Amino acid sequence: MNRADTAPAVTVVAADPVIDPRWRALATGPDAGLFTSPPWIAAVCGTYGFTAQSRIAVDAAGAPVGGVAWVTVDDARGRRLLSLPFSDRADPPVPDTATWDLLFDDLSAGETAPYTLRCLDHSPAASGARLDEVGAAAWHGTPLDTDLDELHRRIAGQSRRNIKASARAGVRVEVRDDLEAVRIMHGLHVRLRKNKYGLLAQPQEFFERIWQEFAPDGHCHTLLAIVDDEVIAAALFLEWNGVLYYKFGASLQEHLQVRPNDAIYWTGIQQGVERGLRLVDWGLSDLDQPGLVGFKRKWATDERRLLTLRSGTVERTPAQQEFGDALGGLTKLLTDEAVPDDVTARAGALLYRYFC
DSSP, rough: OOOGSSOOOOOEEEEEETTHHHHHHHHHHTTGGGGGGGHHHHHHHHHHHEEEEEEEEEESSSSSEEEEEEEEEEETHHHHHHETTTOOEEEEEEEEHHHHHHHHHHHHTTOOOEEEEEETTTGGGGGTTEEEEEEEEEEEEEEOSSSSSHHHSSSSSHHHHHHHHHHHTTTTTEEEEHHHHHHHHHHHHHHHHIIIIIIOOOOHHHHHHHHHHHHGTTTTTEEEEEEEEEEEEEEEEETTTTTTEEEEEOOOGGGGGHHHHHHHHHHHHHHHHTTSSSSSEEEEEEOOOHHHHHHHTTTOOOEEEEEEEEEEEOOHHHHHHHHHHHHHHHHHHTTSSSOOOHHHHHHHHHGGGGGG
16 A cells, blocks of 8 residues: 555554553544543453553654554464454544554554454444454444433433333432442343343453543443332443443343333433533444344434454364353353352453453
């Protein structure tokens, strides 16, 4: 590729995305989101012992014009490059496809391991160099471009009725910024993933590191739905770059009839408006979970495809395949209903790093 295709002429430099001020400048630009932010990368890498890397395109004056961040994972499942692990997406903050191609050329030089990126379908990376689409999901967002009355009118009629039903049932939502609320949310998260999906949850340490990174700036909010002094649902929202992100949510299945999740979603929108934010990002929904996709559609006016892109081929050795099979078997065993929740939580702390 002719580097003159990018204007102005740029060069590529290596940088630590957690501490480099040039990356922070990109992470607060118009093309950046939560999952490429320094505090999010720090929480992921601090929990799992990863080392984040980035390449930054800088202009002749040394100012950053685009970048890409990733983590190299080399474990029993093989060597792989991920942008970024345990993140809904990591749209590279780049202005155009030419800049993306330049960065990707540098990232992949001499590298044979597969590289995986998840980004929205309008990202320059989606039409850039040598990446094949290997998966898709749904993304939903609610622009906060008007007052609360109009936002209330925009959501689906069923959701408006559920908000009223929740209030009649005595559901109240507390907005909390303390660490104990995060721990309460994690307990519900462990139980839901175990009982509904047969999956392990990320460790409590990860949730605590998220709080440590975002709470000092007032950007970590836990919403607890409570009936008769019992927490029956919870959600963790993070704020970055003018957007409120719904990151984790969980509820007790036996209390869904009082619509606690509707109460939480509406409170999240109210919080976004009160804080002067421009969007509520409802995150990723797998297409094989039509119930979740349908629920978010009732709240969102924006919907896009979220693509998984990959360069290279994932080829498992027999030993790696055997490890993957054993990991699946252990997950099934440790999420059995007979296993205490605290044991399932500890299993997640031990094994979750291998799921990226």
